[in-house]
Ligand SMILES: Nc1ncnc2c1ncn2[C@@H]1O[C@H](COP(=O)(O)OP(=O)(O)OP(=O)(O)O)[C@@H](O)[C@H]1O
């Protein structure tokens with residue numbers, strides 16, 4: 001009950017943001033939402049199921065271009081276009097299923113890299129459809145005739161999608177499906193002996209993960225209103241990977257933290273391009289050496305019951321609260 | 329027509345030039361505890377992996393309750409009623425004990441994936457959690473449910489893995505060295521545990537184990553492998569006095585002494 | 588037309604092949620896919636550019652400087668960083684190499700690599716005509732270097748103690764260790780040699796594509812593709828895979844209808860996925876190494 005109230009307050013506060021924040025800040029939050037959704041999708045695949053992907057920007061691109069093209073050629077409104085494009089992306093996820101069933105970690109990573117590169121290279125060169133290097137304008141989003149192509153309306157769309165998809169991810173993770181994912185990741189033979197079908201659950205993981213990336217891409221298309229191939233290259237795939245590695249990939253708070261980090265850090269450091277890569281690079285190495293379970297894993301570890309006992313009382317209460325509210 | 333619960337005939341597995349299992353013939357009847365023993369590298373685990381369908385036999389047949397096992401993919405073996413444990417611990421280390429057991433009854437969840445996504449699986453989850461709690465309590469491990477599996481002492485991990493195998497309500501469990509690395513008391517407890525599994529739940533047991541006193545104590549019948557071949561079969565008493573078995577194990581002792 | 592496409596394909600392919608050699612050497616002995624290989628090559632190449640342009644060092648010495656930088660970088664990466672994370676799973680080490688690459692990008696940026704910079708050709712001069720095939724002098728240099736690097740690798744592996752130890756380590760790490768090979772030191776050698784090779788590839792690629800922070804990353808991806816074609820764990824396979832990749836690309840863009848021809852890279856990477864799935868041991872190899 002307490003937790004329900006906590007989350008209700010959080011959501012109400014978030015819903016009030018447009019009354020306080022300037023348009024640009026909303027726009028940043030919208031971009032953060034895109035990253036959060038995509039990162040959660042990647043975490044389900046890589047963190048939970050153990051299937052390394054460094055080509056996820058390919059799915060983001062399918063979602064973004066899919067949404068834009070569906071709106072342009074079929075006049076689909078955004079609330080149909082985004083889900084349909086997401087679904088297309090999800091189905092495209094099956095492309096990687098066969099490699100995933102046959103290959104071990106690093107080879108699968110290469111296959112996903114190949115997929116991401118194939119998509120990223122096709123976008124600018126398939127100019128008749130995608131508008132080439134210049135990119136394409138995304139038709140304005142409208143809701144039953146009302147123009148909603150503005151940062152405030154997009155903020156509510158982004159918020160709704162983020163909350164919904166986080167809940168869905170949480171439900172998945174806490175069901176037999178989530179357990180099957182982790183079982184496959186940790187001991188695939190034992191998982192099979194328990195009745196978990198590798199083919200079925202890997203397929204599911206790729207589908208859901210690509211679906212999330214596709215939905216994120218669709219949201220992105222409408223948030224920025226203009227898409228071009230440069231935004232869906234290897235760098236974007238790597239960014240997504242960094243988000244989950246940094247935040248803690250086998251959790252849901254982890255990718256959220258990572259996505260926020262990678263949205264605001266470049267913003268704050270926009271004057272110092274080099275500093276940004278240094279911080280990314282150093283934190284990646286730091287994570288490998290000191291925090292194998294990412295920031296969230298670190299938080300969990302230091303807030304474990306036995307550690308918490310030794311904390312001063314007010315801190316203990318706060319920690320208990322975070323633990324109760326976070327949970328993966 | 330086929331009264332044996334599990335039957336293997338002419339079972340053969342070759343890895344390149346090495347014949348790990350060589351024309352093995354054996355059966356397990358409902359309600360038995362059968363020991364499968366043999367020196368290191370005799371092919372015991374390979375037999376288990378053949379039954380679990382992780383390996384494709386080079387030749388031979390395996391049937392379970394009259395069903396041709398070789399037509400069944402690995403993840404469906406448990407659905408027929410065969411559960412197993414692993415020689416090198418098959419627990420999922422980062423999951424809690426409770427979640428491990430929930431994976432053990434994976435097949436008994438029926439919620440449709442889409443409905444799970446919108447949170448409709450709660451009731452099923454609760455029922456399952458209650459069942460897991462009861463099972464843990466029944467084996468005196470009630471306090472451990474929330475602990476990550478890898479945090480448990482080794483002996484408890486072995487016990488949890490056996491309980492996990494029982495979660496699927498199997499008719500047959502394959503236990504691969506359940507007391508390896510345990511001290512005498514732990515071994516004793518595990519022995520009683522295995523007996524209880526048969527007595528209280530009517531589960532048939534096929535047991536691979538190097539601890540001879542345990543094997544002799546709890547098995548109804550014993551099958552002995554050496555270099556992939558079956559060299560003997562019989563009651564514990566017959567096996568203990570069988571010269572070929574003694575020779576096989578002695579050979580191993582000599583090998584060990586030389587190393 | 589055909590001959591020209593093949594020859595230019597071989598030239599591009601030699602570059603992929605050289606880069607792939609370094610990558611695969613490191614992978615074979617340490618099981619780490621060095622995802623910072625591109626950035627590391629960029630860094631060494633940039634040092635050559637700095638020496639040449641800013642400090643007026645003669646070009647040949649500057650190129651030597653790149654090679655030395657690559658080798659030192661290899662030692663630093665292995666001894667200074669990866670050693671600390673020895674027990675981390677390979678996935679984490681892969682993430683770490685990514686992190687190292689990012690830091691090198693930042694350092695290069697601070698040292699002045701802001702826009703794409705032209706890089707001097709070591710061999711300039713009129714192209715050669717053989718029949719109707721045009722051959723740039725730089726292409727000749729690339730062929731020569733590819734041949735030389737392959738030869739050096741061959742000799743090192745065949746005849747030197749370090750090379751033989753490397754081979755043993757890549758075949759069976761544990762056994763090598765038991766035989767008294769210092770596996771850690773072999774790792775350092777591999778990193779040094781691997782990044783040195785990367786520096787060579789970088790200096791040969793840079794005149795063609797110009798040098799900027801990320802221009803080598805794409806070469807690395809192509810090198811990974813080349814390595815996959817060659818079976819991913821074979822050094823000769825890496826070179827042959829590189830050559831094959833270059834030729835396939837060129838033939839595709841040469842012979843496909845204009846609407847499809849620009850999609851050569853997409854084609855190549857789709858092909859890579861197919862190769863990984865159906866022939867994980869590469870197009871040429873026989874032994875199974877890719878799958879389980
Ligand atoms: N996947 C495999 N590939 C190649 N050889 C294998 C494989 N699995 C087992 N073997 C070999 O088959 C033989 C039998 O191995 P197995 O594991 O079945 O023996 P075991 O009787 O279980 O021995 P232990 O008592 O030591 O567990 C051994 O020589 C082993 O090296």
Ligand SMILES: [Mg+2]
Pocket residue numbers: 372373374415
């Ligand atoms: Mg065994």
